Amino acid sequence: xxxxxxxxxxxxxxxxxxxxxxxxxxxxxxxxxxxxxxxxxxxxxxxxxxxxxxxxxxxxxxxxxxxxxxxxxxxxxxxxxxxxxxxxxxxxxxxxxxxxxxxxxxxxxxxxxxxxxxxxxxxxxxxxxxxxxxxxxxxxxxxxxxxxxxxxxxxxxxxxxxxxxxxxxxxxxxxxxxxxxxxxxxxxxxxxxxxxxxxxxxxxxxxxxxxxxxxxxxxxxxxxxxxxx
Ligand SMILES: [Zn+2]
Numbered sequence: 001x002x003x004x005x006x007x008x009x010x011x012x013x014x015x016x017x018x019x020x021x022x023x024x025x026x027x028x029x030x031x032x033x034x035x036x037x038x039x040x041x042x043x044x045x046x047x048x049x050x051x052x053x054x055x056x057x058x059x060x061x062x063x064x065x066x067x068x069x070x071x072x073x074x075x076x077x078x079x080x081x082x083x084x085x086x087x088x089x090x091x092x093x094x095x096x097x098x099x100x101x102x103x104x105x106x107x108x109x110x111x112x113x114x115x116x117x118x119x120x121x122x123x124x125x126x127x128x129x130x131x132x133x134x135x136x137x138x139x140x141x142x143x144x145x146x147x148x149x150x151x152x153x154x155x156x157x158x159x160x161x162x163x164x165x166x167x168x169x170x171x172x173x174x175x176x177x178x179x180x181x182x183x184x185x186x187x188x189x190x191x192x193x194x195x196x197x198x199x200x201x202x203x204x205x206x207x208x209x210x211x212x213x214x215x216x217x218x219x220x221x222x223x224x225x226x227x228x229x
Contacts (some may be wrong), residue, residue, distance in 0.1 A: 001099055001119040003161065005194055006037050011165045012056050013122060013196055017116075019097030022046045026116065026123045027163055031060035033046040045069055046139065047096055052113040053080040057163060068147060070094070075113035081218060088114065108144030109134030113190065121159045121197065128160060130167030130195045130202075131174045131187065134173025135226060141219035145212065152210050156201035167195035170207075174226045177208040177221055 001177035004016040008029035015026040016037055028034045029161045038045055048061050050073040058073075058081050065071055072094050075087035086094060090105040094116070101118035113134075114138040116123040126134035127144075128151050138143050138180050151160075171188040178184055183205040212218035 001121070003121060003159075003197075004037055004041060005161075005196060006033050007194075008033055008060070009056055013161070013163060013194070014060075015050070015161050016041065016043065017096060017099070017101075017118060017123075019041060019099045022097045023080075024049050024096045024101075025050055026161070027055045027057040027066065027125060028060035028064055029058075031063035034060055034064060041133065047072065048115050049094065049095065049101065049123065050077070050081060050084075051115065051127075052110045053077045053111070053121065053143065054126070057125060068073060068218065074103075074114045077110075077112035080112070106147035108136055108139040108147045110138045113147070117154065117158075120155075120157065121161060122151060122154055122200075123161045125163045126155030127151065128203060128207070128210070129162045129170055130160070130198045131184070131207050132166055132225070133207070133222070134163075136222055141222060143213045144222070145215045145218040146208070146211050148207075148218075151199060152204060154200050156199065156204065158200045159197040160199060160203060161197045165193060165195060167191060167198075168184075168193075169228075170225075173225050174206060174208045175227070177224070178211070182204065 002018040006014040012029040017024045023043040047070040101116040104115040105112040
C-alpha cells in the first residue's frame with residue numbers, strides 16, 4: 001500500500017490509498033487536485049472513502065464519482081451526503097484491490113464520523129488531528145473521549161493521516177495545557193509542514209485531548225481550545 005497526500009482547499013488534506021494501479025480517495029474536499037494526482041500517478045479511482053459529511057471533506061465526491069466507484073460513508077450520513085453507495089457501521093470492512101480497511105465509528109465532531117484502518121495506517125478525518133481533535137459540533141464530550149480512546153488503542157506505530165493542517169496551532173495550545181510535557185516542546189521544535197502523518201505513539205505522548213484523564217478534562221480542554229488563538 002502507498003499513500004499520496006493531496007492538499008485541498010485552504011488547509012484540508014485528501015489522501016490517495018493505493019494498491020497497485022487502483023486508488024481510493026479519502027475526503028476529496030475538491031475534485032481538481034485529486035484528478036491531477038490520479039493522472040500523475042496513473043491510477044484508476046475505485047473508491048471514495050468519506051470520514052464525515054462536512055463540505056470541505058465531501059465537496060469533490062460527486063464530481064469524482066462514477067460507474068463502479070464505491071462511495072463509502074457512515075450509514076447515518078447517507079441522507080446528508082449525495083451518492084453514497086456503501087453505508088457502513090463500526091467494524092465493517094471495505095476493500096480496495098487486495099487491501100481491507102476496517103471502519104471505526106467516531107461520533108463527536110459529527111455523529112456519523114468514521115475512521116478507516118488499513119495496513120498500519122488510520123485516516124481520521126476531523127476526529128484526531130496532529131496534537132488535537134475536531135470541535136464537538138454534533139456529539140458530546142463523552143462521545144469524543146470514547147472516540148479518541150478507541151483510536152489511541154490502535155498499535156502505537158500506526159500512522160495517523162488527519163484531515164487538516166492544524167498541528168502547529170494545536171501544539172501551541174498543547175504546550176499551554178501541559179507546560180511540563182517535554183514531548184510537546186520537542187514535537188513543536190521538530191514540526192514541519194506537511195505534518196501528516198503522525199503516529200498513535202506521537203499522539204499518546206503529545207495530544208492533550210488523547211491524554212485527557214477523563215471526560216471532564218477532555219471537555220475543559222476542548223472548551224479552552226475553542227477560545228485559543
Ligand atoms: Zn468537519
